[in-house]
Amino acid sequence: MERRLSIVNSIGHEGSSITSLNIGNLASIAVLTSGGDCQGMNAAIRAVVRMGIYLGSEVYMVKEGYIGLIKGENYITKSNWVDVSGIIQKGVTSNILFKKFKNIPSRLDEDIWPKGLAVNSIIYIEYNDKENGYIGLIKGENYITKSNWVDVSGIIQKGVTSNILFKKFKNIPSRLDGGTVLGSSRCKEFRTREGRYKAALNLVKRKIVNLIVIGGDGSLTGADTFRSEWESLIEELYKNDEINQEEYRLKMKFNIVGIVGSIDNDFYGTDMTIGADSALHRIIESIDHISTTAFSHQRCFILEVMGRNCGYLALLSALAT
Template identity: 40%
Template sequence: MTEEEVISELPDILASDVDSEIEFQIKAIDGHEGSIMKKGQYKGRIMGLFTSGGDAPGMNSAVRAIVRVGLYLGARVFCIHEGYQGMVDGNKYIREATWETVSDIIQKGGTIIGSARCKDFRERAGRLKAAANLIRRGISALVCIGGDGSLTGANTFRKEWSGYVKELLDKKLVSKEEAEKCKSIQIVGIVGSIDNDFCGTDMTIGTDTALHRITEAVDSVRSTAHSHQRCFVIEVMGRNCGYLALAASLALDADFCFIPEWPPPVHWSTLLCKKLKQMREDGNRVNIVIVAEGAIDQNGS
């Protein structure tokens, strides 16, 4: 894609002046805080983007942002459809993205470029095929949007990359020029998980929507609990992270909350019953108890 073609992909406000000084400032990337991102500074670079694992609300917003900022910076961006499976299969699954490709998607759930389980990528032979498909297109940078398994796979791919390049070159499956251009690969991982359990990430993709759905569900059953003077115990997802349970408890004014990070004492049931009994004596008709998926007491029960 030429510079003129890249510029034609930009919205009017950016494309109106080729020499405009519109810049983005990187807020918090380790070692690059405050760095300036200038239009066209990555001209000639080619990057790939894929979503993997379970889908999460917000993935499409991330896809849109990555594609459009990539185009603004002068890079060519390829969307790899159906996750790692598309990377292994290549051909129609690896398609170049344009500005219009990612229009009208941020309000949609799931991921428009698809996600699929891939047994082939678990084996070195499958990863070698994936590497060949990337090298032939000149892709030397990847953005992976996914959970723990997806990011672990991406890290393994990165560690083995130089070996793939050498093997493909020795077998003459790629040219010397292609191998030299892609002798190393840069990978960025964006966490797609409702659990919000990844260190160094303010909020993982999907967490905000998950919290919204929890509050909606509890609000819906609260009226029934009030009508029949019931105590509802509600378990929420999150695995071993109590963020969703704690945030929902604060938002919903729950009476009790159990989270993995703060195990209650072994006599928690006595404390809970005492609390609920006192509230009923004070005239409360409804009680909400929220339990995180991985919550345990101090005995590990």
């Protein structure tokens, strides 16, 4: 592959300009999260998207895990630098914040409330934090976009944005954050060849030959099966006239990277799986909460922790406390 070095400008966080390297014409990348969610997934998503853009690739985000890979359409969307701005602190529901921090008012002051969020029937009008929502009606174009079922997934808890809360209330700890902005699910259909056939078709049609899967044992096992069947799936797609000659050439170029998202820290060769450190903190926190009662009643408490066949969480929490 010829490597062409050039300097391009990308839009960074909060509109700042950064300088990045565009290394050749790299193939497209898709990233998805699957299985149980864990803290750190959003950071991994942001790293994948921004590094891919930095290297000159087109990066796609797949919503709802393998279900999105099978359904395609609006489940697989091209992302840009700004799309992943501020996602690390997402995943905290308003209920948790308001229950934990009593000094957060149920209604934010007018000067910090996000202005301009307007919804008219199924038309979503993007907001501008300096002006009200009617500017979207006036400008039109990309300010007025048709919405679908997936667009409104998980928006109920987003009335108060994390950025505003963290800016206004400095005592909110970041350790409450977690989850995945892409959504996650367990997909029975992907376990069948018919499901993987549909997933391969959706990837090939978008010329995506690099797939990054963030998940646990089942998710990565499915990814490995998908990798081993890729060539035969492309052959089948070509025989069924679902792809053309150019798309058929992608048969030999498919790569899958698995990023382990598991609180168990049970994957060989990985120093720390995504979510393991946060889970350890939760266990230690729970032990701190019950230790006073144990001392008061002079009793021995047994705390059961997760880990399946790996004793990492049990051992480290015992040492830490």
